[in-house]
Amino acid sequence: MNIYADIRALVVDALNGLVADGTLPxxxxxxxxxxxxxRDAAHGDMATNAAMVxxxxxxxxxxxxxxxxxxKLGEDARVDTADVAGPGFLNLRLAPxxxxxxxxxxxxxxxxxxxSDMGQGKRINVEFVSANPTGPLHVGHTRGAVFGDALAALLDFAGYDVTREYYINDGGAQVDVLARSVYxxxxxxxxxxxxxxxxxxxxxxxxAVGEALKEKVGDAYVGQPESVWLExxxxxxxxxxxxxxxxxxxxxxxxxxEFYSEKSLYGTGRxxxxxxxxxxxxxxxEGVLEPPKGKKPEDWEPREQTLFKSTEHGDDVDRPVKKSDGAWTYFAPDIAYHYDKVERGFDALIDVFGADxxxxxxxxxxxxxxxxDGRVPLDIKLxxxxxxxxxxEPFKMSKRAGTFVTLRDVVDQVGPDVTRFVMLTRKNDAPLDFDFDKVLEQSKDNPVFYVQYAHARVKSVLRKADEAGIAVDDATLMAADLSDMLxxxxxxxxAKIAEWPRLLEIAAxxxxxxxxxxYLYDLAGLxxxxxxxGNEETGLRFLQEGDPATSQAKIALARAVTVVISTGLGILGVTPVEEMR
Incomplete structure (x- = not known):
């Protein structure tokens, strides 16, 4: 049920009625x-721009x-009032x-x-993490992993056929450096x-890798030249x-x-x-690129290279795909990898990259x-x-120094649920502060606690109702009389629960x-x-002593909140809690 889509359909029907009676052409x-x-909840429940556009x-x-x-809209039982505001906006207040x-x-x-079936089963490839296989994942990779996984779950919920994919960067010089480090x-x-x-x-x-290699090959590589052991x-x-x-x-x-190896592109003709x-x-x-911005002409050595005319498809400059010495640029295998995605029949591609x-x-x-040929859109999220x-105090990391903060460091300290939720409390292209102390606080300022606490509170009501002999299964709650929910x-x-289907479509x-x-934070706040x-007005309490029917009606609203919170947390990859400890 998407009440916003339903009311928009009502608006369109009313507009067609105005066309039929000659009011509109x-x-x-x-x-x-x-x-x-x-924008202001005091103006009503919904607003339409129909008259303006x-x-x-x-x-x-x-x-x-x-x-x-x-x-016209006032004739429908679902609309309590329809008020014109300003030059022609229409504010609607709906019936309880x-x-x-x-x-x-x-x-x-x-x-x-x-x-929803918004995605209509279209195939989407979401590539994320794709870190160089030279060490454990660090906290920067953690954000990309959480974002990519939550996005994939969101798109799946919206009716797309989603493939989560990791591109293994095992074809470049960095894996040779890894091999030398292991040696x-x-x-x-x-x-x-x-x-x-x-x-x-x-x-x-x-x-541990060096020791495991010793167990495997003994001293076979000791004192041997790189040509013997590198590959x-x-x-x-x-x-x-x-x-x-x-x-x-x-x-x-x-x-x-899917895990897709860059190395599989080399020597295979791909x-x-x-x-x-x-x-x-x-x-x-074949051509020569202009000097990069900021370089003096005397510092620029023009070389003929094989170039891709990317400017014909929205790029600022054409890009080299083969160096003057005949070696591939980094861009060439990436082109081949995305060509493979296109050839695999995906309808859309999403890449999740780091800020760099x-x-x-x-x-x-x-x-x-x-x-x-413009058929497959690519969205790149940084x-x-x-x-x-x-x-x-700031907690520093440095991958090359070997002192970086790993994904496991974070998860071991605060758990996967807190890690995932906090990583999604800012838009992906905004910097994120992760304070190990604050993310474990039990306060409104900690969004993961605030949302989980709302879920746990309702669960506690359900348990108390059950102990009091009040039936609170969903079938019973659905049959409750909600006419006094005023x-x-x-x-x-x-009204916030009603926004959920619309919110999901916008997010997807x-x-x-x-x-x-x-959204979950806002819903929890309400x-x-x-x-x-309810602490001030006893008539708002979910459990009404001696009145099972009214209790069931009020608990139905609370239970609907947990339905949405549980589903939303599931999309984010977070487990809802039954009680706070």
Whole structure:
């Protein structure tokens, strides 16, 4: 049940009625007619811009249209009042029976309340994390992992066929550095003193890998040149690191559908095939790029390279795909990887990148646009940095120094539920402060506690009702008489529940799962406000002593809140709690 969609349909029917009686001309486009919550809740329950957007094509004053529309809408039993505001906005106040129906719909549909077929089964590939397999995931990867997983769950709930994918960057020079780092730990396991130089990774996480390698091959690689061991140790170390990364993701509750190896693109003709596809469209040529901005001409050495004409698909400059020495650029395998996604038949692609990949957005979008002839949209979401605090002080990290804060460090201290929720309390492209002390506070300022507390409070009411012999199963609550649900605080909760299906569609359309976290916080706030008012006005308490029927009606509203909170937390990958400890 999406009451906003229902009322918009009512508005469209009323507009058609105005066309039929000659008040409005035929042929009007209703595409931009919307029904949404008013900016100020005091103005009503919903507002429509119909008169404003139709005034010009109808060649009428907006207020005249609004007044005629208000009269039509007032004929429907669902509309209590329809008031014209300002130049022609129309504010609607709905009948209490509408909110009662919303509560009953939430109880009846349960975990499916808010689900839609908006996606129509279209296939979406969400690629996220995709960290280099050179060590455990750090806190920056954590944000991308939570965001990508929650976005995938949101899109699935909205009716899309979603594939969660991890792109293993195992084809570049960094895995050679990993192999050399593991070799040093391998020598160390044999009792040798080693020095980590030339950018090798000194992290302690490689000690166990070096020891395991010793167990596997003994001293076969000791004293041997790099040509003997590099390839085998590279593969061995990459497998070990990917095993570690899978464990990290599992600790966060993230499960990937696909792991795609960059290495599989090399020597298989896949890169060549992707570039041939672009060349067939006249988008590959040999040329010399202009000097980068900020470089003096005398510092610039022009070299002929193989270039992709990405400017024809929205990029600022054309991009090299092959260097003057014949080696592929980093961009070339990424083009091939996305070509593979297009060839696999996805209807849309989403990439979740770290903040440092901002310069990659336009070129990647240009490549997918060119490869798919504009058929497959690519949305790239950048996750900004996470700043860690502990005991009021910044908590620093440095991957190369081997002292970075890992995903497991965070999860072990505060748990996966808190980690996930807090990572979604800011929009993905806004910086996030993660304070280890504050995220465990039991206060309104801690959003995860605030939402969980609302869920737990209702659960405590259900337990007390059961102890008092009051039936509170969903079937009984659905049959409760909600006609006395008239207090503004109760109606505010019901109205917020009614926003849930609309909120989900907006969040899925914009690829913004943080909207779910924000909404849950607001819903929890209204539930807490109603609870607190019950301390002052006994008639608002969920349990009415000696009156099971009224108790069931009030508990039905509270139970509907837990339906939405539970579903919303499920989308975010957070487990709702039954009681606070």
């Amino acid at each position: 035929e042929g009007l486009d209703y595409a931009n007619v919307s029904v949404e919550p008013p 139709l005034a010009k094509p109808a060649k009428k004053k907006p207020r005249d249209i609004a007044e005629a529309l208000a009269a 029976a509408v909110w009662a129906d919303v509560v009953k719909a939430a109880l009846e549909q349960g975990a499916s309340f808010g689900k 040093l730990r391998y020598l160390e396991a044999h009792g040798q003193e080693v020095a980590f130089e030339d950018g090798t990774y000194p992290g302690d996480y490689l000690i 085998e140790i590279r593969d061995y170390a990459t497998d070990k690191m990917m095993g570690l990364i899978r464990e990290d993701l599992a600790a966060l509750g993230v499960t990937m559908d 890169i060549e095939a992707a570039l041939a596809a672009l060349e067939s469209k006249g988008l590959i040529y 990949h901002g310069g990659y957005v336009k070129r990647m979008k240009a490549a997918v646009s060119a490869l798919s 996750t900004q940095l996470v700043k860690l605090y502990k005991n009021g 207090h503004p605080s109760e109606l505010a909760v019901a 359309r914009t690829n913004e799962p943080h909207r779910v976290a924000f 539930l807490h406000a109603l609870w607190n008012k």
